[in-house]
Amino acid sequence: MAIKKDASKNIKEVLRDQINGKLLLPLQKLPSERELSELFSITRISVKSALDSLEIEGLIYREDRRGWFVSPPRVKYNPLSRCHFHQMISEQERIAETQLLGVKSMMAPSSIATILALSELTPIHVLERLRYIDGRAVLFVENCLISEFFPDILSENLAQSLTTLYEKKYGFKNSRSHFDFIPTSAPEHVAHALNIRPGQQILKICRVNYNQHHQIIDCEFEYWRPDAVIISIDNRESF
Amino acid sequence: MAIKKDASKNIKEVLRDQINGKLLLPLQKLPSERELSELFSITRISVKSALDSLEIEGLIYREDRRGWFVSPPRVKYNPLSRCHFHQMISEQERIAETQLLGVKSMMAPSSIATILALSELTPIHVLERLRYIDGRAVLFVENCLISEFFPDILSENLAQSLTTLYEKKYGFKNSRSHFDFIPTSAPEHVAHALNIRPGQQILKICRVNYNQHHQIIDCEFEYWRPDAVIISIDNRESF
DNA sequence: ATTGCCATATGGTCTAGTCCAAACTATTAT
DNA sequence: ATAATAGTTTGGACTAGACCATATGGCAAT
Structure with missing residues (x-):
């Protein structure tokens, strides 16, 4: 049971790893919220909550109705x-x-x-x-x-x-x-x-x-x- | 139609007014999320979203499983x-x-x-x-x-x-x-x-x-x- | 080439719930 | 009095959808 995490924790960790590991590069677009919700088998609300959290951390940002993108270095x-x-x-x-x-x-x-x-x-x-x-x-x-x-x-x-x-x-x-x-x-x-x-x-x-x-x-x-x-x-x- | 606002905008404005107008004082507890959702006839998710936003603004803060409170002055x-x-x-x-x-x-x-x-x-x-x-x-x-x-x-x-x-x-x-x-x-x-x-x-x-x-x-x-x-x-x- | 229009993709917002864990409260047993 | 217990309240997290507004790209009319 120690392995299984909350859904949103999991997606957060995966995306953070991808960004820190340069698999996702600055300004690159993330998959859409709907795609992510299918990929991780969670609802869009949970996806949004995870993305919100990464946004606060400063790793990603959103553009209204365009999508989510990896933040460039500060x-x-x-x-x-x-x-x-x-x-x-x-x-x-x-x-x-x-x-x-x-x-x-x-x-x-x-x-x-x-x-x-x-x-x-x-x-x-x-x-x-x-x-x-x-x-x-x-x-x-x-x-x-x-x-x-x-x-x-x-x-x-x-x-x-x-x-x-x-x-x-x-x-x-x-x-x-x-x-x-x-x-x-x-x-x-x-x-x-x-x-x-x-x-x-x-x-x-x-x-x-x-x-x-x-x-x-x-x-x-x-x-x-x-x-x-x-x-x-x-x-x-x-x- | 100009009067009617989004649900969350409305509750945000009401709460902000109450706080700025000192009707809600620092450290005072807000009604619970469930009470607010009934008072404003919106779902708890919408209430939470409005509270999240006021929290970012710095007007209120949460204590885990205790409730929401008015922030003291900075x-x-x-x-x-x-x-x-x-x-x-x-x-x-x-x-x-x-x-x-x-x-x-x-x-x-x-x-x-x-x-x-x-x-x-x-x-x-x-x-x-x-x-x-x-x-x-x-x-x-x-x-x-x-x-x-x-x-x-x-x-x-x-x-x-x-x-x-x-x-x-x-x-x-x-x-x-x-x-x-x-x-x-x-x-x-x-x-x-x-x-x-x-x-x-x-x-x-x-x-x-x-x-x-x-x-x-x-x-x-x-x-x-x-x-x-x-x-x-x-x-x-x-x- | 330019303009206007339309379909599509996308995030924004919302409904109406459920289940859970922690904090708190009142009660009961000692 | 004190401690254990059970019930209640609260926010946290989630499901499974719905409809809306806008950004975009392709297409057609000019």
């Missing part, structure tokens, strides 16, 4: 480094792309006003961008800029590094950033952009940036596909 | 601060406890040897500890110490701060730490200790510590209940 991401996104990714021999989804100008809603430490009605620009690694959408980014710091920014190419733009066009240097990392679920608009289910787990990063005059100039919300990233931080002391 | 955790766990928690007016689960002495397996940059067979001590906030087990910690750096450490009280012990007994100061933050799922022994399902999402933190001589002396694996924590890091530049 990229290392050091938010504290000066390095731009594209540079950081290409150093890992992966290909990064950035797509500008849209720009809105509005009054800061209370949730954002709190983060930006605004005490009165203040206009902001909100950029929505989607970032790809090796062609897969893995990161949804929302930048909220305090408009008065960035006159005429909307005429620039906003698919590039904002940090560079801040410095070249406005002379801003980063003096401080604050980061919050929160394991939570994807809001509707994020889920849609990343082609994941609303409510799926995600790693949310809230970043607040200060310029060289110690003023908060913008904040950023990053939503990472949880299987795509390792946050990697090195902390050397200066003493 | 604690802020800054791994880069010098601050001890107990101090950090009590500054947030929460109560921290630490329980030593066990100590093993062994040869470093390859996975750990790699992290500790060991090139040959090396004895290590492995401490397993469980940390509670307000009586709830939220953090499983595994410390892997290179034995030769810590003679006689097993005779000490290991439920206290290890950092303090390193300094007082061995004169070690931390000169550098490296952190990896990985959203993944709970391994079996971790799930058991935290009373969560094997395979449930977790935030894993791998930490490697260097002493004042720039030697790696130990590493630590932290497994956080994902609804219990916000990682909060402040990055001031020195230029």
